[in-house]
Amino acid sequence: MSANSKLSIAIHILTLLHVRRPEAISSAFIAGSVNTNPVVIRRLLADLVEAGLVSTQKGVNGGYQLKRSADSITLAEVFLALKETSVFGLHVAKPNPLCSVGKTIESKLSTVYNQIDETLLSSLNEKKISDFTP
């Protein structure tokens, strides 16, 4: 899965948990709907569990359940839960500080990216999981 499709899959999962509520859903079942491998689902759900959006239960009749109501979960929360700190990444290797551009570019980029991220998060904040129910 390309890195930036994680949000799509996360939304898909949460919508599914919402529709099936209060049933506990297994990663295998979710994978069948998303059309991918159960491990991908589990890895992604680990982040959502950590963020407190989902609860998990091992064993027979176990699986995943929404911990909160679907209309209280915004896409911004989901996005942050996935630890995708910013849509744009800075340089992987530090630019050359001996170059006048390289020395200053990262701080200037950060400023711009922070503004953009704020705008993006406020957009994401207006959408809820319940908006995706069929």
Add this chain to the structure above:
Amino acid sequence: MSANSKLSIAIHILTLLHVRRPEAISSAFIAGSVNTNPVVIRRLLADLVEAGLVSTQKGVNGGYQLKRSADSITLAEVFLALKETSVFGLHVAKPNPLCSVGKTIESKLSTVYNQIDETLLSSLNEKKISDFTP
């Protein structure tokens, strides 16, 4: 380089070309400032050349040059030149159409993502390459 750092590097390059104008700059020199491999620079610049932002010249004293003024190039243009169509990707594998959620999720996601992309592009449109000069 992680996929989403391409914009950072592109901005870095264009800023460098602007500062050094009207000199022709080689990919090796740029790579020294960005701190990566010249091939990475060349591949990225191929997109910018194709988009008409940069001109290229082989041979001695050759290199890359800005074709337009730095204050006329917006980040939105650069972003589009890199062919990064959207910050968020849809599912790589088609969701299961037999599932009610899977059947409708992609069109709902597209609607939301399109709105977000518009917002993002208008943000990017307000910033220019000249904003990054040291």
Add this chain to the structure above:
DNA sequence: GCCAGAGTACTCGGATAATCCATGTCCGAGTGCGTACGG
């Protein structure tokens, strides 16, 4: 002294190897249900 021509150095661009990350497979840990046995 001046001009011409060949050589050389430097550049981009594409083809090929190497590395890295995401994905898939496997196995262990934990839980709840079902069943069987004893009272």
Add this chain to the structure above:
DNA sequence: CCGTACGCACTCGGACATGGATTATCCGAGTACTCTGGC
């Protein structure tokens, strides 16, 4: 007939291979400067 205890099936979660994509190296094509030789 009822209760308890054991076994089994099903689930998540982490460790280890595998494949594709990104990155780095190599080689070819093109251009301009320079140097040398002849006039």
